[in-house]
Amino acid sequence: MSQRVNATEPSKLRIVSLGGVDEIGKNMTVFEYEDDIVVVDCGSIFPKEDMLGVDLVIPDVSYLVAKKKNVRGYLFTHGHEDHIGATPYILRQVPAPLYGTKLTLALVDLKMKEHRVPNITMHVVQPRDEIQLGKFTCKFIHVSHSIAGACAIALTCPAGTVVVSGDFKVDYTPIDGQVTDLQTLASLGEKGVMALLCESTNVERPGQTMSEMKIGPTFENLFRDAKGRVIVAMFASNIHRMQMVIDNGIRYGRRVCFIGRSMVNVSRVAMQIGELHIPEDCLIDVDSLDQYPDEEILVMTTGSQGEPMAGLTRMAYAEHRKLQIRQSDMVLISATPIPGNEKFISRVINQLYRCGAQVVYEALAEVHVSGHACQEELKLMHALVQPKYFIPVHGEYRMLWQHAELAESMGMNRKNIVIPEIGQVIEMTENSLSLGEQVPTGGVLVDGLGIGDVGNVVLRDRKHLSQDGLIIVAMAIDRDQGVLVSGPDIISRGFIYVRENEDIIESMREVVRGILRESSLDGADWVALKNRIKDDLHRYIYEKIKRNPMILPIILDV
Amino acid sequence: MSQRVNATEPSKLRIVSLGGVDEIGKNMTVFEYEDDIVVVDCGSIFPKEDMLGVDLVIPDVSYLVAKKKNVRGYLFTHGHEDHIGATPYILRQVPAPLYGTKLTLALVDLKMKEHRVPNITMHVVQPRDEIQLGKFTCKFIHVSHSIAGACAIALTCPAGTVVVSGDFKVDYTPIDGQVTDLQTLASLGEKGVMALLCESTNVERPGQTMSEMKIGPTFENLFRDAKGRVIVAMFASNIHRMQMVIDNGIRYGRRVCFIGRSMVNVSRVAMQIGELHIPEDCLIDVDSLDQYPDEEILVMTTGSQGEPMAGLTRMAYAEHRKLQIRQSDMVLISATPIPGNEKFISRVINQLYRCGAQVVYEALAEVHVSGHACQEELKLMHALVQPKYFIPVHGEYRMLWQHAELAESMGMNRKNIVIPEIGQVIEMTENSLSLGEQVPTGGVLVDGLGIGDVGNVVLRDRKHLSQDGLIIVAMAIDRDQGVLVSGPDIISRGFIYVRENEDIIESMREVVRGILRESSLDGADWVALKNRIKDDLHRYIYEKIKRNPMILPIILDV
Numbered sequence A, B: 001m002s003q004r005v006n007a008t009e010p011s012k013l014r015i016v017s018l019g020g021v022d023e024i025g026k027n028m029t030v031f032e033y034e035d036d037i038v039v040v041d042c043g044s045i046f047p048k049e050d051m052l053g054v055d056l057v058i059p060d061v062s063y064l065v066a067k068k069k070n071v072r073g074y075l076f077t078h079g080h081e082d083h084i085g086a087t088p089y090i091l092r093q094v095p096a097p098l099y100g101t102k103l104t105l106a107l108v109d110l111k112m113k114e115h116r117v118p119n120i121t122m123h124v125v126q127p128r129d130e131i132q133l134g135k136f137t138c139k140f141i142h143v144s145h146s147i148a149g150a151c152a153i154a155l156t157c158p159a160g161t162v163v164v165s166g167d168f169k170v171d172y173t174p175i176d177g178q179v180t181d182l183q184t185l186a187s188l189g190e191k192g193v194m195a196l197l198c199e200s201t202n203v204e205r206p207g208q209t210m211s212e213m214k215i216g217p218t219f220e221n222l223f224r225d226a227k228g229r230v231i232v233a234m235f236a237s238n239i240h241r242m243q244m245v246i247d248n249g250i251r252y253g254r255r256v257c258f259i260g261r262s263m264v265n266v267s268r269v270a271m272q273i274g275e276l277h278i279p280e281d282c283l284i285d286v287d288s289l290d291q292y293p294d295e296e297i298l299v300m301t302t303g304s305q306g307e308p309m310a311g312l313t314r315m316a317y318a319e320h321r322k323l324q325i326r327q328s329d330m331v332l333i334s335a336t337p338i339p340g341n342e343k344f345i346s347r348v349i350n351q352l353y354r355c356g357a358q359v360v361y362e363a364l365a366e367v368h369v370s371g372h373a374c375q376e377e378l379k380l381m382h383a384l385v386q387p388k389y390f391i392p393v394h395g396e397y398r399m400l401w402q403h404a405e406l407a408e409s410m411g412m413n414r415k416n417i418v419i420p421e422i423g424q425v426i427e428m429t430e431n432s433l434s435l436g437e438q439v440p441t442g443g444v445l446v447d448g449l450g451i452g453d454v455g456n457v458v459l460r461d462r463k464h465l466s467q468d469g470l471i472i473v474a475m476a477i478d479r480d481q482g483v484l485v486s487g488p489d490i491i492s493r494g495f496i497y498v499r500e501n502e503d504i505i506e507s508m509r510e511v512v513r514g515i516l517r518e519s520s521l522d523g524a525d526w527v528a529l530k531n532r533i534k535d536d537l538h539r540y541i542y543e544k545i546k547r548n549p550m551i552l553p554i555i556l557d558v
Helices: A062-066 A087-093 A102-114 A182-191 A212-225 A239-251 A261-272 A286-291 A311-316 A342-354 A375-385 A397-409 A456-468 A502-518 A526-545 B062-066 B087-093 B102-114 B182-191 B212-225 B239-251 B261-272 B286-291 B311-316 B342-354 B375-385 B397-409 B456-468 B502-518 B526-545
Strands: A013-019 A028-033 A036-040 A056-059 A071-075 A098-100 A122-124 A130-133 A136-142 A151-157 A160-164 A193-199 A230-233 A255-259 A297-301 A330-333 A358-360 A387-393 A424-429 A432-438 A443-447 A470-478 A483-493 A550-557 B013-019 B028-033 B036-040 B056-059 B071-075 B098-100 B122-124 B130-133 B136-142 B151-157 B160-164 B193-199 B230-233 B255-259 B297-301 B330-333 B358-360 B387-393 B424-429 B432-438 B443-447 B470-478 B483-493 B550-557
Touching: A013 A062, A013 A160, A013 A193, A028 A151, A036 A136, A036 A151, A056 A087, A062 A087, A071 A130, A071 A136, A087 A102, A098 A102, A102 A122, A102 A261, A136 A182, A151 A182, A160 A182, A182 A193, A182 A375, A193 A375, A193 A424, A212 A239, A212 A330, A230 A311, A239 A255, A239 A261, A239 A297, A255 A261, A255 A286, A261 A297, A297 A311, A311 A342, A330 A342, A342 A358, A342 B397, A375 A387, A375 A397, A387 A397, A397 B342, A456 A550, A456 B456, A470 A502, A470 A526, A470 B470, A470 B483, A470 B550, A483 A502, A483 B470, A483 B550, A502 A526, A526 A550, A550 B470, A550 B483, B013 B062, B013 B160, B013 B193, B028 B151, B036 B136, B036 B151, B056 B087, B062 B087, B071 B130, B071 B136, B087 B102, B098 B102, B102 B122, B102 B261, B136 B182, B151 B182, B160 B182, B182 B193, B182 B375, B193 B375, B193 B424, B212 B239, B212 B330, B230 B311, B239 B255, B239 B261, B239 B297, B255 B261, B255 B286, B261 B297, B297 B311, B311 B342, B330 B342, B342 B358, B375 B387, B375 B397, B387 B397, B456 B550, B470 B502, B470 B526, B483 B502, B502 B526, B526 B550
Parallel strands: A036 A071, A071 A098, A098 A122, A160 A193, A193 A387, A230 A297, A230 A330, A255 A297, A330 A358, A470 A550, B036 B071, B071 B098, B098 B122, B160 B193, B193 B387, B230 B297, B230 B330, B255 B297, B330 B358, B470 B550
Antiparallel strands: A013 A028, A013 A424, A028 A036, A056 A443, A130 A136, A136 A151, A151 A160, A424 A432, A470 A483, B013 B028, B013 B424, B028 B036, B056 B443, B130 B136, B136 B151, B151 B160, B424 B432, B470 B483
16 A cells, blocks of 8 residues: 555544553553544553552553643543543643543542642533544443443544443343443444444453343342341442442331442432432431431441451451441442452451351352443444454453454454554554554552652562561761771661571671671772672571561761 | 269360361361370461561461370371471471371472471371371271362261361262262261361352363363464372373373473372373473474473462563473463462463463363362261261351351251361360360461561561661761761662652751751660651651651661
């Protein structure tokens, strides 16, 4: 094909994932057509287990910072953390108007207020609304997911139309009665879609995800039989499930008490915007819990992932000021552990049993369904949208690969599929698909108020310190006289229980004294002296006890 | 009931779990009748994620140390780490003869040699053998499990008979043709069993565990279709599965190469003792792999849990000296992640996909079955043994509780069920069941060569250091003159990327200088001075950046 651009041929659409590919989290995709950029989602991800002390990881948006003036807006598919969690950090760097459904923007707004980010314009959209952002026409398309107000988004520019699935499932009997908008997806497919970016979370699972409706009877049965208080732990953002649980509770004569910061905040916001409906007289405050008999109480709380500071965990360990689990309680955990959280939630369940409560969780009853499309639903999405090109997103590498195979099995040419790499620009028109440049990207670590000031060196030190602790060798040397005037003192932390091991500390001091006796201290090269102390002590300790603490020699000049 | 002991009434049997209850791991149960003690199993457990830098956790056996002379022997149900892993540490403290089947003792022997534990007598037993240890008659009973040579054990003393299930499943079509010895269990039940200690790993799962035979066809199909090398990652100790995989490999013209320390060691031992059969000419060494065409190669390797140093992981990341994964390879991971390992194995699978290999794992095909009894098999065990008392073991608290409920659902009186606590003595005769004293117990942490020298204080420091790192404030003071003669120097590790944040380091130094200016340094109380530095700096850093590093003031006297 000729590289010369035909005068009537449109420019290329450029797509680059700043996160969310080869990982589940920090979803953020940039769409760029000539001078116009729109960004879909702006999520965060939990730190990996080797990112010690890090609170949160957000996308590196240097690319957007450099093209700040072109950014026309942020579009949000839905309000989960992996789609909105980075907003307070990134909107400060690259401000632009935000577009999303009512609940999504309400959740973003909570974050903005908490982080005191000023002057961000937010536009609430309805499904099927079309927004014009530069040369992009952006259409929101209702989908079912484990949060209300979830949407796919279709972006049309002169190069063609791209459909971004967002997170979705095809639930034919959703709690709110609104099935994923198959009609709009079908009509886009009929008109012609250039590319589909589709989520891959459940691509390893055959069949169809169970309907959210399916777990209703489980809750109904449990509420009918419950004698004491009922305590339900779940994600606050799953408003539809929350509504279903609360409706069941009210039907069986209970009042609702919200506990846990995000449960309190999200339920308040959801009621304000009319997404959650609870009669005023059915709401009770945690402080008035004691005024009601047990069988009239329904507590909705956080902690379904066993998070140490969340409501359920604190209740189980008797660390909650207002509510402690007792024998007559029934605790329902309506969630599945996010990979890596299995041990935490398992610990909380054990503790709840120890309190004597009746505990119902996923292994024992149908109290949770996934919010993501399984294989047959993914196939439906492909069949409706009939894209020319396919880019699997929102998954680890193996999932993206398997999603590519799924598309191929439906007849798509492998040449029209791109497994995206983070930061790799993909360029397309209806007639061409190619890879562009690699833009700077990656994870930016948030630790306390610091953003990006913790990197590999700092993490390596934290890791080292965490494994075998630290030994400080401190001394003062009069360099002019060449004499040791104080020390060597040995201070250790996290290395060994010192009180019962004074001999090993003393023998380490002796090793250092030996080195000092052999070294000339006047005008000496202290870098070399420090290295010798490090090396000899390291070797001595490793031979003696097979540990490798960090060794820090400190020499003060006097 | 009268406390006076009838002259003809036997003494009480005392049972105490030194591990393996309220946890999955470090199984170790003490049976004590008058002056005779026998110990069943001696396992280790992985450190919890907050036990930073710890290699292994073993049971605290102070109770046995105090009664050393009464210990008649150790009986092993099977050779998994959670049943034999503590032997090299504990046999040094409380030596006694060991009893177990051929493979079990061969695996124990590997450990003893590695740790150079001298002079331990080992007696190989056959299933149905009876051993007399003091007043205990100990009978080994064949059971199916995910390792060869697994046994339940019946202990008979004048007080009655106790059956310890060990880890088991009831596989009616096991690879070796030897079904769990239902006859012996039934005949014990017929004669009368005082108590059953039964494992609870899969008590949350309804139904029956799939037969090991079920996965044979999966492997056969994969081997038939494989074009390049086949690499199988699994636990080395699952000799029967290993045999099945290798037989399939050989049938389709492949030769076997073992890679990974435990794979090499265990397969060698298993062949020596006749548990694993491979024709001599079908074995190839890793160094001669290049001499064979890809389609003739079967590699058996470690790393099925994604362990960073294991064979498969190193192959995937091109860190293995002899073998790297390439596009034509088929990799079979025949295992399920142990809770907590999900992320590690997931990362390795992604990397294998990135290498272009075909990867088959549990989510995609039937390449693994559990080794533990599900609910229906547990019920069969209860129905065969018909115990008077029941003690659920080998499970987290919720599992023990659910196992107690399972027994109750079969008609057992709740009064005859004890959910054991670690270290809590349970005393019984045919006519009485009661709790005795609590003996000292818990986890002893092994870190390098140190056993028990890492405790809560050390772990707390490691945790603290791992989260926000460390700041050292070093200075030298002439106490007589009351003057600062060197410093304050600020040294940080794991706190912040210093080169780009010199201003915060300098401002910290200024905080310390301020304190020193305000303090009288002659004959000053340095504890107070250090505390002031710690407190003020802590407050300053937290306000500035919301982090909480460990702060270590060091003052050298000159």
